[in-house]
Amino acid sequence: MTGEPEPSPRGAESPESAAARFTEEFLPNLPALLAVAARLVGTRAEAEDLVQDTLLKAFRSRKQYRTGTNPRAWLMAILRNTFLNGYRRRSLERRVFEGPDAEALAPGWVGASSLRAIRDPHSGALHSMLEAPLLAAIDELPPEFKMTVQLADIEELSYREIAESMACPIGTVMSRLHRGRRWLRARLLQEAEALGLVDEPAKKPAPSAGTPPPVELSRYRGRKGAL
C-alpha cells in the first residue's frame, strides 16, 4: 500500500482485510445457512445461490451488524429477506395454516408406551424409519413456520433472536412454533401408525383436533380479504 494515496478514511480498514475478517467471523455459519436455505428452496443449486447472495449482502451491510449480538440471527434475517425478495417459489406458497389455535394436543392422547415405541431408547432420537418422514413433514410446513421451527429446534436461537431474524413479534414466534411443532408431531404419529410402529390406537381422535389442515393460499387470502 505504500506510495498509494490512502483511499479509505482514517482508521478504516481496507475492504480486503474487512473481507478476511468477515470470512473468519461469519463463515462458520455457512452450514447453518445452507441447512435453512435447503429447506426453503427447491434445489441444491438454488440453496447455494441463496446462501452466497445472503453472505454478500451481509458483507455489504457489515456496518449494521451490532457487535455482541448473535451473528447467526443477523445472517438469518438477511437470508430471510433475500429469500422473500426473489427466491420464494410458488410451489412453496401453496399452503398456509389456518384455523383457530384449536385444543392443544393433550400429552395423554397417545399412551406412553406408544410414544416410547417411536423413539430409539439408546440415542434418544426418533426411530430411524421416521427420519425421512420427518424431513418430508418439515418440507410441508409453510416457509415462515418452517424457518421459525428450524431456528428454534435446530439452531437453538432464543425467541428474541428468532423474532429479530423473522421481523415479527415474539408472540408470533411462539404461536408459529406451537402450531408448527404440533403439526410435525401429529404427522409423525400418523406416519408411525402407518409404519406399524405404534400398535395402540390413539385414545383421542387426535389428527382432527391436533392437525390444522393446511389450506390453499388463495382461499386463505380470500378469507382474509373478507374480514
Add this chain to the structure above:
Amino acid sequence: MSCERLGSLWETFLDGELPSPQVLELQAHLDGCADCSESLALSGAIRRTARQVVYDDAPLNEELSARIEAALLREAREEREELERASRRRWLARAPQVGGLGAALAMAAALLFWLQSEGTRGAQEGSESDELAQSGVHDDREARASRMLGPQELLDLFIDYHTAPPMPEVTEPKLVPELERDVGVRVPLPSLAAYGAEWQGGSLVHVPRTKPAAYLRYRTRDAHTVTVYVYNASRIPLHASLRQRMFRSEPVYERSWRGYSIAAQLRQGVGYAVATDLDEARSAELVNAITRSVVQH
C-alpha cells in the same frame, strides 16, 4: 399442574424460555406422570432427529466455501476500486485550490500511515499516542480501537462465545490438534471427567486483530455448560480483564460477568480460560485442574 396445562408449557421449557418457578412446577409434575415424561422425551427426540436429517440433507462442500470466499474477495476489491475512484475525484476537484497544502496533507497522511503500521503492538505504550497528539495529526485512539480490544470488550467477547456457541468444527478428540495451526499454541484436550463434564466439540473463535482462540465445549451431567479456551496469552491478554487471586499457591484470574463466571491461568505464554454458569470458585477450580493436567502431560 394438569397434563393439559403442561401441554402448553413443555415446548417453552425445552426452548429454555420458561421462567424458573414454572420450571419447578413442571418438573414436579413430570416426576409423577409417565405420559408427560414420554411426551417430553418425544419432543426432544424430534429436535435431535430434525437437526440430524436437516444437516445431513444439506452437506457443506469445499467448493461452496471456496466459491463464497472468492465472491467476498471480489466484492471487497470492487469496493476498494470504487473508494479509490471516489478519492481521486475528490483529489482532482480540490487540487487547483489547495496547491502547497496538498503536499502537506499527503505528508500528514504518510506519517499517519507509518504510525499506524508501527503502532500495532502497544495499547500499553503511551508515548506513541503523546507523540501523535503533539504532532497535531490526530488522536489515534480511534485507529487503535479498531486494532485491539479493550479489557472489557475482550471479557464480553469470551462471554459472548460461551453464551452463543459456534458450530463445532471438530467432534473427534484426535482432531483437536488440528486447531493448533490457527491458534499458534499447543491445544490439549483436557479431561474434565472427574468433574462430571464430557467434551462435546471444539472450534476456533475469532478474536479481532490476532489469532483465534481454541474453543472447547463441555457439558456436565447436570446440564451445565463449560467452555474452555486455549489461546496465545501474549496476544490475547484476557487475564488483564480479570481479578487476580491466589489459588493453591498459584495466581488465578477470575471474574463474574453478566451472570457467568470466567477464570484463567497462564502457563508458558499459553492462556487457559474457563467460562461457566457456575460461580467463580468452581470456574477457578476447573481451570486449575486443566493447567495441572497440561503440565503433567
